[in-house]
Amino acid sequence: MPRQGFKPLRISFSDLLQGLIWALCTAFVTLQMSSCSNPQGGSNPDTLSVKIPWQSSGGSYSQRVVEVKGVSDRATFTGQYAQFYLSPGETNGQLSGYNPKVTLVKTGDGFYVPADYLSTQLVTLYAHFERLAEQDVVTGASSTTGWQAQKKIAVSVLEAAAAGQWGSDNAAYDGNLDAFLFLPYANPNLPLTMNSGVLAHEYFHYLFYRRVLTPVAAKLSLPANMTAHNLSGLRAAVIAEDQDSAQEPAQDDAIRSSESMQRYYYHTYLIRAFNEGLADVWGWLYSDDVDFVSRSIPGQEARNLSVAALTTYNQSDIVVKAVQAKGFDAGVYSIGTNSARVIYQLYQAGLAGSDFTAADGKLKMQQLVINIVDQLRDDVNALADDAYLSPNEIQNLVNAQAKKMGWKATVTMASGVASGVASGVESATASANATAAVAGKKQVDP
Amino acid sequence: MMRALLCLLLLGFSFAVSASAFASTLVGLGAESRFERGSDQNLDLQNYYSGFISWQVANVFVGAEIYQGSTGATGNETYSVSSTRRGLWGTVMLPGKHYGVFVPYLDAGLGVMQDQVTSQLSGTASSDYGSPQVGIFGGLGTQFYFADPSWKHLFLAAEVRFVAAALQDGDMAVTPCMRLGFMW
Numbered sequence: 001m002p003r004q005g006f007k008p009l010r011i012s013f014s015d016l017l018q019g020l021i022w023a024l025c026t027a028f029v030t031l032q033m034s035s036c037s038n039p040q041g042g043s044n045p046d047t048l049s050v051k052i053p054w055q056s057s058g059g060s061y062s063q064r065v066v067e068v069k070g071v072s073d074r075a076t077f078t079g080q081y082a083q084f085y086l087s088p089g090e091t092n093g094q095l096s097g098y099n100p101k102v103t104l105v106k107t108g109d110g111f112y113v114p115a116d117y118l119s120t121q122l123v124t125l126y127a128h129f130e131r132l133a134e135q136d137v138v139t140g141a142s143s144t145t146g147w148q149a150q151k152k153i154a155v156s157v158l159e160a161a162a163a164g165q166w167g168s169d170n171a172a173y174d175g176n177l178d179a180f181l182f183l184p185y186a187n188p189n190l191p192l193t194m195n196s197g198v199l200a201h202e203y204f205h206y207l208f209y210r211r212v213l214t215p216v217a218a219k220l221s222l223p224a225n226m227t228a229h230n231l232s233g234l235r236a237a238v239i240a241e242d243q244d245s246a247q248e249p250a251q252d253d254a255i256r257s258s259e260s261m262q263r264y265y266y267h268t269y270l271i272r273a274f275n276e277g278l279a280d281v282w283g284w285l286y287s288d289d290v291d292f293v294s295r296s297i298p299g300q301e302a303r304n305l306s307v308a309a310l311t312t313y314n315q316s317d318i319v320v321k322a323v324q325a326k327g328f329d330a331g332v333y334s335i336g337t338n339s340a341r342v343i344y345q346l347y348q349a350g351l352a353g354s355d356f357t358a359a360d361g362k363l364k365m366q367q368l369v370i371n372i373v374d375q376l377r378d379d380v381n382a383l384a385d386d387a388y389l390s391p392n393e394i395q396n397l398v399n400a401q402a403k404k405m406g407w408k409a410t411v412t413m414a415s416g417v418a419s420g421v422a423s424g425v426e427s428a429t430a431s432a433n434a435t436a437a438v439a440g441k442k443q444v445d446p
Numbered sequence: 447m448m449r450a451l452l453c454l455l456l457l458g459f460s461f462a463v464s465a466s467a468f469a470s471t472l473v474g475l476g477a478e479s480r481f482e483r484g485s486d487q488n489l490d491l492q493n494y495y496s497g498f499i500s501w502q503v504a505n506v507f508v509g510a511e512i513y514q515g516s517t518g519a520t521g522n523e524t525y526s527v528s529s530t531r532r533g534l535w536g537t538v539m540l541p542g543k544h545y546g547v548f549v550p551y552l553d554a555g556l557g558v559m560q561d562q563v564t565s566q567l568s569g570t571a572s573s574d575y576g577s578p579q580v581g582i583f584g585g586l587g588t589q590f591y592f593a594d595p596s597w598k599h600l601f602l603a604a605e606v607r608f609v610a611a612a613l614q615d616g617d618m619a620v621t622p623c624m625r626l627g628f629m630w
Contacts, residue, residue, distance in 0.1 A: 051572075051574065061568065062568075062570065063572050101483070101484070105529070106576055107574050107576055108575065113563040113565070113574045113576075115517070115527065115529040116517065116529065117520035117525075118484075118520075120521075120525070185522065187522070189522075190524050191522065191524070191525060
């Protein structure tokens with residue numbers, strides 16, 4: 001017999017209430033039981049297998065199952081190597097904000113797959129920062145003062161760019177906050193948070209901040225905000241390091257032209273250049289990708305380390321440039337890239353001269369970089385008050401440190417080709433020649 | 447294919463049995479908007495579509511419901527990922543008294559679901575299936591009662607469900623849904 005709607009049962013309000021209470025109790029008990037086997041909420045810092053975008057040899061990327069360890073809270077992917085923040089602000093000099101949630105799906109094969117874009121970024125960041133921290137232990141970089149395995153990492157950092165707009169496509173390490181900051185990525189290419197070279201580049205800034213910037217800051221009167229950003233409250237402005245400018249108090253022209261200010265701008269400019277160049281080396285060594293920046297940021301091909309364009313610089317030219325730029329402009333990347341290419345050339349020469357093999361070469365180069373960093377710090381601290389650090393400091397240290405490590409390989413620089421610095425440092429590297437001598441034998445770059 | 451065949455078999459069986467054995471049978475479709483706290487702390491919206499069938503046993507309707515919903519792709523041109531959830535509920539529906547044009551009811555379900563994550567990196571897609579998960583929901587709804595005899599077979603209801611379907615992340619989801627069916 002067809003009915004019209006539900007049968008008009010005679011169920012009282014108290015019956016309905018009883019049913020509701022029963023349903024809620026059942027739901028509560030079931031949830032409690034399920035939480036015991038909750039695969040994302042466990043506190044056991046075991047090893048997880050996760051499927052994420054991962055670099056292969058030569059820098060290409062594919063989806064691979066990799067292991068991560070030390071994850072103490074799978075819901076936020078907090079653990080031994082990372083703690084994440086989402087669009088954070090700053091409170092009392094510390095990052096503040098939400099810990100984003102990671103959504104994982106456990107497959108029948110036992111590995112986990114991030115179920116959304118943000119989760120993929122967080123898991124990938126964790127996996128890389130775990131490996132970068134472990135690499136520090138192997139290379140000796142973990143001896144850095146204040147070094148900790150767990151890093152603070154902020155994603156979707158909102159930076160005030162043009163009026164009413166948020167910045168994008170950048171990453172930075174902030175020494176004051178002791179945190180890695182990743183802005184939203186708006187390009188169609190490989191996201192910065194998945195680019196292993198970029199992650200290692202930023203990671204190196206963390207090491208350089210502790211091993212060089214902090215120890216020499218007083219000596220060179222480096223700006224306090226050299227790696228700092230302006231977080232003031234949740235979703236407030238962040239000025240990314242790679243776009244940072246020296247924000248020292250305004251100086252009039254007379255002061256700016258004084259010897260002490262020239263030295264101040266010069267050293268600020270040069271130290272930034274070395275920081276960027278060595279960070280590019282760290283990125284290449286970790287990712288096995290000599291052109292990792294342009295994989296995410298189109299137009300950065302000029303930072304390809306395999307280009308044979310080495311040069312020496314003239315100090316007076318860089319003084320002029322640094323003063324004009326008040327300590328920072330794109331030229332620091334040109335000097336930095338040149339320094340990085342010198343180290344890349346040494347690597348090629350070392351391979352050719354059998355100073356090391358392809359298997360252990362990267363590790364030895366990382367140890368070389370750490371030695372260079374430490375010697376750079378010592379050289380700066382040994383400077384007389386009116387002295388200038390050599391603009392070719394890195395080039396000089398490369399050969400000296402290679403010799404200390406017992407390698408036969410050296411890099412021979414072209415000279416007298418830095419005249420373009422005053423009008424733009426980039427033109428200097430483009431016109432240079434490169435020669436890498438290995439036991440009297442010349443090495444030609446790819 | 448197997449799922450579609452199973453559904454058809456289930457439907458045929460239900461029609462055959464319900465015609466003789468039960469006082470009422472209800473068959474219909476539903477559309478749900480599931481709000482769940484996402485990774486970025488905001489409420490993520492997933493749209494689900496379902497098919498359901500219920501039989502009246504004494505004072506309750508006992509039935510089954512299948513559903514599917516997707517997050518849509520997130521990411522960019524180089525890397526993107528989307529998640530699809532499919533599931534089967536066993537349901538119990540307890541109708542109340544008429545209140546004017548409304549017949550309120552309690553709804554509850556226990557079931558299994560499976561997630562599928564599809565990701566794409568540089569044009570190469572891969573798909574992974576999660577292990578089946580157990581979930582529950584409790585809901586409050588109301589049927590709209592049509593007094594006109596020509597609409598007597600129509601079942602139209604609005605419901606809000608509190609779904610602990612994602613037992614894998616321990617989160618609750620709030621799911622307003624509309625249900626349209628045929629009752630005889």
